[in-house]
Amino acid sequence: xxxxxxxxxxxxxxxxxxxxxxxxxxxxxxxxxxxxxxxxxxxxxxxxxxxxxxxxxxxxxxxxxxxxxxxxxxxxxxxxxxxxxxxxxxxxxxxxxxxxxxxxxxxxxxxxxxxxxxxxxxxxxxxxxxxxxxxxxxxxxxxxxxxxxxxxxxxxxxxxxxxxxxxxxxxxxxxxxxxxxxxxxxxxxxxxxxxxxxxxxxxxxxxxxxxxxxxxxxxxxxxxxxxxxxx
Numbered sequence: 078x079x080x081x082x083x084x085x086x087x088x089x090x091x092x093x094x095x096x097x098x099x100x101x102x103x104x105x106x107x108x109x110x111x112x113x114x115x116x117x118x119x120x121x122x123x124x125x126x127x128x129x130x131x132x133x134x135x136x137x138x139x140x141x142x143x144x145x146x147x148x149x150x151x152x153x154x155x156x157x158x159x160x161x162x163x164x165x166x167x168x169x170x171x172x173x174x175x176x177x178x179x180x181x182x183x184x185x186x187x188x189x190x191x192x193x194x195x196x197x198x199x200x201x202x203x204x205x206x207x208x209x210x211x212x213x214x215x216x217x218x219x220x221x222x223x224x225x226x227x228x229x230x231x232x233x234x235x236x237x238x239x240x241x242x243x244x245x246x247x248x249x250x251x252x253x254x255x256x257x258x259x260x261x262x263x264x265x266x267x268x269x270x271x272x273x274x275x276x277x278x279x280x281x282x283x284x285x286x287x288x289x290x291x292x293x294x295x296x297x298x299x300x301x302x303x304x305x306x307x308x
Contacts, residue, residue: 243288
């Protein structure tokens with residue numbers, strides 16, 4: 078097509094080989110060979126070699142991603158154990174909150190992690206925050222979600238953990254989207270902090286740089302951390 082030819086023209090490409098790189102049965106990229114000095118009749122041996130190299134590259138990336146996931150899972154397990162121990166041994170919850178949000182943001186690779194504490198009107202305050210320097214600080218801010226009291230108190234009290242991969246496509250109430258917009262939130266995980274049979278607050282993960290497909294590991298990890306805060 079004309080668009081493909083115009084894309085290659087600035088790089089002087091006169092012939093090429095393109096092979097797919099598949100990782101976990103998904104097309105992750107392409108291995109490409111360019112001939113720029115002249116047109117070229119590629120041999121079957123060259124084509125087969127490119128295919129085999131691309132397959133091997135896919136296998137290698139499969140293993141690398143699997144190892145990365147295993148390491149991330151192990152790190153989350155260690156962090157959960159450390160946080161649990163800190164809570165049991167500490168007389169200063171604020172210090173543990175600060176540790177929790179900092180380590181959680183590192184473990185999940187998120188842009189912001191906060192602990193949000195309710196008052197009696199179901200409005201509240203951010204009492205702990207770890208945030209990337211690119212994004213606004215909301216520590217100490219009084220935030221009120223006009224939708225929360227009517228729609229979310231009961232589900233969160235029952236243990237609901239919510240995750241949104243992309244707020245632009247989520248269909249959430251406009252009041253909720255408007256509350257998050259100044260903070261650049263494009264995706265989040267929200268887990269309830271329950272203590273003495275009361276909903277005291279929320280542990281919240283924010284992704285601001287882009288939408289994000291949260292893994293089951295991320296969601297479960299956030300849930301377990303919130304349970305430990307409640308305990």
